[in-house]
Amino acid sequence: MKDFSELIKTRRSMRQFTDELLSGDDVKLLLRAGLMAPSSKGLHSYEFIVVEDKEMLTALSRSKAVGSDFLAGAPLAIVVLADPRISDVWTEDASVAATNILLQAEDLGLGACWIQLRERQDAEGRPTEDIVKSLLAVPDEMRAVCMIAVGHKGMERKPQNEDRLKWERVHIGQY
Ligand SMILES: Cc1cc2nc3c(=O)[nH]c(=O)nc-3n(C[C@H](O)[C@H](O)[C@H](O)COP(=O)(O)O)c2cc1C
16 A cells, blocks of 8 residues: 555556456455545435446447547446435535545556546537436436546556646635
8 A cells, every 4th residue: 555645646547458357356445435435414425336348338438529438448437426316415425436436546556537427428419428327227316427447557657746736726814
């Protein structure tokens, strides 16, 4: 396990993966991290779908016009859902859970990348969220927030550049 400050710095979005499958233990740790995420009122309005089927991953990769094609080359996706009937701040709940999964992936030495679903369209202009929900038989009442592509890293990425941090966006005491 890395020191947390180091982990935060080395985590980068990974869009290239080796063919190696994830172990069951790693998948369980990723899901555990999502399930341990903080949520408003402790209501855990998020749910997850684990996808390993290659044909399904390819179909999901086509649900957006841009920014999702690499999912076809990933061994696994975790689709993060949320239930607005459980919490009015389901977007935040699901986003925090997704972030926990991204950080857990880095801690396991895996690569991962968030793929946005809400407010996005495929090449024909159809809503990405509807396509993903239909492919995965998600109930109408649920929302699909993002898909996380996860796998063994297929390339090196430089850590975050300390010199490019936008410290000017930090305000002390008042804006
Ligand atoms: C809300 C959100 C939506 C994102 N959507 C996508 C996406 O659809 N496709 C993609 O390749 N990366 C996506 N990303 C990853 C960002 O592009 C990436 O985090 C950003 O470029 C910074 O790079 P880094 O993660 O390596 O630090 C998303 C990240 C966030 C937080």
